[in-house]
Amino acid sequence: MDYLLKTEPSTYSFSDLQREKITIWDGVTNPVALKYLRGMKPGERLVIYHTGDEKAAVGTATVSSVDPSDPKAPQVRIKVDEPIAQPKTLAEIKAHPGFAGSPLVRQGRLSVVPLTDAQYRFLLG
Numbered sequence: 001m002d003y004l005l006k007t008e009p010s011t012y013s014f015s016d017l018q019r020e021k022i023t024i025w026d027g028v029t030n031p032v033a034l035k036y037l038r039g040m041k042p043g044e045r046l047v048i049y050h051t052g053d054e055k056a057a058v059g060t061a062t063v064s065s066v067d068p069s070d071p072k073a074p075q076v077r078i079k080v081d082e083p084i085a086q087p088k089t090l091a092e093i094k095a096h097p098g099f100a101g102s103p104l105v106r107q108g109r110l111s112v113v114p115l116t117d118a119q120y121r122f123l124l125g
Contacts, residue, residue, distance in 0.1 A: 002045045002115040003036060004057065004104060004123070005078075009050040014059035014083065017048065022064060022079045032103075033112035037076050038068040046078060047115065047123050055090040057123045059083045086125045096122055 005025060007013065017023055028034055046061040060081040067075035094105050099122075104113045115123070 001039070001041075002047070002117065002120040003040065004047045004049050004113040004115055005061075006049045006051050006111045006113070008052050009054055010052065013050065014048045014080075017059070017061060017078070017080045018083075020080075022077060025076045025078050026073060028111055030110060030112075032107075033110055034071070034074065036112040036114060038066075038071065038074045040066050040074075040076050042066065045120060047084075047120065056087040057084055057093070058087045060124065084124055088123050088125070093123070098122060 009015075012023075025037070028037055040063045042063050042065055044063045046063065047057050048059040048061055049057045060083075061078045062081055063076060064079045065075075065077045093099050098116070098118050099105050102113065102115075102119065103110050107113075
């Protein structure tokens with residue numbers, strides 16, 4: 001499974017992840033998003049999406065480890081991969097038929113969203 005992780009760039013940006021190389025993805029409180037975090041497995045691919053004024057998929061990362069023992073705050077460690085050469089905006093995502101049923105467009109406030117392989121490939125260009 002692939003996932004999209006949303007972040008406000010003024011709080012934690014893809015550039016921050018590039019600088020740190022690895023981080024624990026935290027601050028998630030939505031029960032559905034927490035369920036997705038707990039279900040992540042090492043090696044799964046991630047897309048980092050900037051919210052706020054930017055509203056675009058900007059980079060990739062990989063799940064390096066998951067400790068789901070605390071259901072309210074699963075410890076998901078992610079490592080940086082690459083920036084997306086041509087970031088995909090929310091408008092482009094919404095216009096793509098492959099995202100019609102996606103929680104990314106149906107549940108805009110959800111901070112962790114599962115992606116199909118086709119959706120992942122589209123976001124990377």
